[in-house]
Amino acid sequence: MNKIRLYRYFSVLVLLLSLVFIYPTFQSNSLPDWWNYFFPSKKINLGLDLRGGIFVVLGLDKESSGSVIADKEAGKIKANLLSENILLRDILVNQDNKVIVSFYDEDSLKTSKEILEKSNQYVLNITESSIEVSLNEEFLIKTQQKLLKQVQNILSNRVDQFGVIESSIQLSGSERIIVQIPGINETDRERILNIISKTAMLEFKPVVEESSSSSLLLQKFKDRENKFSFYEGSDGNFIATIKSSKFKGESIQDAAVSYDEFNRPYVSFSLNKVGSQVFSKLTSENIGKKIAIILDGTVKSAPVVQSQIFGSGSISGNFSFEEANDLAIILKSGSLPIPVSILQEKTIGPSLGSDSIKNGKNSMILASVLIFFFMLFYYRKLGIVCDIALVFNLITIFGLLSLFGVTLTFPGIAGLVLTLGMAVDGNIIIYERIKEELKKGKDSMSSIELGFDRSVSTILDANFTTLIAAICMFFLGDGPIKGFAVTLSIGIFSTIFSNIVVARVVTKYLVRGPIAFRGQDEN
Numbered sequence: 001m002n003k004i005r006l007y008r009y010f011s012v013l014v015l016l017l018s019l020v021f022i023y024p025t026f027q028s029n030s031l032p033d034w035w036n037y038f039f040p041s042k043k044i045n046l047g048l049d050l051r052g053g054i055f056v057v058l059g060l061d062k063e064s065s066g067s068v069i070a071d072k073e074a075g076k077i078k079a080n081l082l083s084e085n086i087l088l089r090d091i092l093v094n095q096d097n098k099v100i101v102s103f104y105d106e107d108s109l110k111t112s113k114e115i116l117e118k119s120n121q122y123v124l125n126i127t128e129s130s131i132e133v134s135l136n137e138e139f140l141i142k143t144q145q146k147l148l149k150q151v152q153n154i155l156s157n158r159v160d161q162f163g164v165i166e167s168s169i170q171l172s173g174s175e176r177i178i179v180q181i182p183g184i185n186e187t188d189r190e191r192i193l194n195i196i197s198k199t200a201m202l203e204f205k206p207v208v209e210e211s212s213s214s215s216l217l218l219q220k221f222k223d224r225e226n227k228f229s230f231y232e233g234s235d236g237n238f239i240a241t242i243k244s245s246k247f248k249g250e251s252i253q254d255a256a257v258s259y260d261e262f263n264r265p266y267v268s269f270s271l272n273k274v275g276s277q278v279f280s281k282l283t284s285e286n287i288g289k290k291i292a293i294i295l296d297g298t299v300k301s302a303p304v305v306q307s308q309i310f311g312s313g314s315i316s317g318n319f320s321f322e323e324a325n326d327l328a329i330i331l332k333s334g335s336l337p338i339p340v341s342i343l344q345e346k347t348i349g350p351s352l353g354s355d356s357i358k359n360g361k362n363s364m365i366l367a368s369v370l371i372f373f374f375m376l377f378y379y380r381k382l383g384i385v386c387d388i389a390l391v392f393n394l395i396t397i398f399g400l401l402s403l404f405g406v407t408l409t410f411p412g413i414a415g416l417v418l419t420l421g422m423a424v425d426g427n428i429i430i431y432e433r434i435k436e437e438l439k440k441g442k443d444s445m446s447s448i449e450l451g452f453d454r455s456v457s458t459i460l461d462a463n464f465t466t467l468i469a470a471i472c473m474f475f476l477g478d479g480p481i482k483g484f485a486v487t488l489s490i491g492i493f494s495t496i497f498s499n500i501v502v503a504r505v506v507t508k509y510l511v512r513g514p515i516a517f518r519g520q521d522e523n
Helices: 003-026 062-083 106-116 137-162 186-197 214-220 273-284 321-333 350-379 381-403 410-439 444-453 456-476 480-510
Strands: 053-060 088-093 099-103 122-126 130-135 168-172 176-182 202-211 228-232 238-242 252-259 265-271 291-295 298-301 312-315 340-348
Touching (some): 003 381, 003 480, 053 137, 053 186, 062 099, 062 106, 062 137, 106 130, 137 176, 202 214, 238 291, 350 381, 381 410, 410 444, 444 480
Antiparallel strands (some): 053 176, 053 340, 088 099, 099 130, 228 238, 252 265, 291 298
């Protein structure tokens, strides 16, 4: 089998596969049942700037995240020291996010010092009866990045459970998360913003004291503020609870909306094995007492425990169905390990997206028509070859975009338009090489062979240098820049194939006689 025949079969195969890959993009709602068994069903998705939706930038709250990290580290330090049978007087986190560990005797202090000094993430300050533990900056930054990655995963689960598809939730630097959700209307906008911004820190704390005045509570516990927390109750009174919560929302396995006897919605939840054990112990120790159910620092209710509760519970309040359903989604996906806040939010209407699609389509059509006519005018028969290869190139590009389920953005359309020009550049290089061979007196078919053979290295060099730039844009850029880089990269591979393989096959079968160019006779 000669090389041209192999190229021809390979070109036909690539064309057929491209058409198969493109089909779900245009017929996604009418795919036959057997399609997924034989072919991929991914399609080209429209990005936020083409479809409309919401764009949100979430930022890390450094102050509150430092407090959260210090609290978690205090728990680790306590567990570590107790495992060594060291007797502690107290352990708490002060306002500067430093862990203060106090002891009854000097021996316990010295032993603890030796244990804590083994960790390079701690900076110790020793006093007569306590150790002040500060967390170094490098440890804080690494922990924040790790927790931010967890936030990204939890937000992805929340948005998926809301029923949104084709969303994009990405890390941006070490302190931000970018959320892009296409196709969201104004009605769902507020609900989505609530779902992605709510920390959902659910805590169950025994109530120590109740009062109609917050000042009376603060006065009574002013010497022990580090051991108690103070809240405004759901019924207008004020309560004091223990500061730390042994049972938190991460133990929730499932949550759903239920209705009471008056058809009012509330959120019921079930617990995992560890959570069931902790919750049953907590409720058994507080029978006849109140336990405050606290969500993000707000007391939702403080019911009296009637009996020991094992694997389930409920959260009631003045919920609408949407509020109860959103809370169930948040609880089921888990609470955020650190608080985040909305730094930027914008809503893009579908009309703007339609305008972008229209402008992008017009630019591609205009660019294609101008290129087609220029190549026909200047290269005559070889111009027809170039135009056929260009159509093949476009089909292949869209086939690859569909195969990988690429999200197409307006900068991505710009990348496609740029690819058309780059594809023609390769053909021009080949044709100029052919002209050089013709001027040396060689016949048409020999000139074509030599023109293609001697152009391959130049075409590969030019395209791979562009590919390097596209790869750099993808890994160093963000959002629209990545979309541009993806379409450009796919276009580069398709262009190389159409220039070197497809154009060669078509040229061999279309151009049999003498070759003419603009400015020379066709004889």
